[in-house]
Amino acid sequence: DAGVIQSPRHEVTEMGQEVTLRCKPISGHDYLFWYRQTMMRGLELLIYFNNNVPIDDSGMPEDRFSAKMPNASFSTLKIQPSEPRDSAVYFCASRGDNSPLHFGNGTRLTVT
Amino acid sequence: GENVEQHPSTLSVQEGDSAVIKCTYSDSASNYFPWYKQELGKRPQLIIDIRSNVGEKKDQRIAVTLNKTAKHFSLHITETQPEDSAVYFCAASLRGSTLGRLYFGRGTQLTVWP
Numbered sequence: 276d277a278g279v280i281q282s283p284r285h286e287v288t289e290m291g292q293e294v295t296l297r298c299k300p301i302s303g304h305d306y307l308f309w310y311r312q313t314m315m316r317g318l319e320l321l322i323y324f325n326n327n328v329p330i331d332d333s334g335m336p337e338d339r340f341s342a343k344m345p346n347a348s349f350s351t352l353k354i355q356p357s358e359p360r361d362s363a364v365y366f367c368a369s370r371g372d373n374s375p376l377h378f379g380n381g382t383r384l385t386v387t
Numbered sequence: 388g389e390n391v392e393q394h395p396s397t398l399s400v401q402e403g404d405s406a407v408i409k410c411t412y413s414d415s416a417s418n419y420f421p422w423y424k425q426e427l428g429k430r431p432q433l434i435i436d437i438r439s440n441v442g443e444k445k446d447q448r449i450a451v452t453l454n455k456t457a458k459h460f461s462l463h464i465t466e467t468q469p470e471d472s473a474v475y476f477c478a479a480s481l482r483g484s485t486l487g488r489l490y491f492g493r494g495t496q497l498t499v500w501p
Contacts, residue, residue: 376489
């Protein structure tokens with residue numbers, strides 16, 4: 276298996292623009308997680324899905340953030356409009372019921 | 388929800404020495420405790436995990452111990468090498484339910500000096 280696949284690896288955008296991050300979980304994994312990592316706040320859970328259904332989105336910072344999982348093999352995290360304080364590394368991760376959590380390589384977002 | 392505390396936040400050791408990182412958790416129902424290693428610019432990767440029905444688990448130079456009564460668990464790295472330098476995260480969760488998210492500690496930056 277290729278592991279959790281995220282795109283893009285790097286994203287540089289201007290404040291106010293829409294940003295869309297993409298994730299393909301490991302096949303057969305029914306949990307998908309979106310994390311944000313910064314020096315100040317560490318690894319923060321933003322939202323997670325079970326069988327494509329959002330279970331807990333309490334970590335989503337504001338209404339500017341939204342996430343979808345239209346099917347078992349794809350999820351998006353969207354920020355609209357983006358702000359400089361959204362600059363961070365965003366990780367997608369997936370796991371099965373009895374398997375460990377596997378992270379993707381992350382998307383480094385810079386908002387200028 | 389669960390609260391995981393991790394100490395120390397930074398740790399420097401000489402090559403060949405041992406390193407110990409400690410974590411505490413608050414929810415006695417938590418039953419799964421993984422440890423992740425994150426090298427600079429890379430993704431966190433699982434290095435070892437332990438379930439609550441086991442008190443200790445070892446894999447070559449790394450070991451994890453769990454004290455359910457005290458609600459703490461530790462990572463032990465023996466004969467450290469420079470390539471062990473990374474940020475280490477502990478986590479806790481309740482597996483086998485839709486509440487099965489991981490709660491992460493804040494991380495420990497381990498530096499191994501040659």
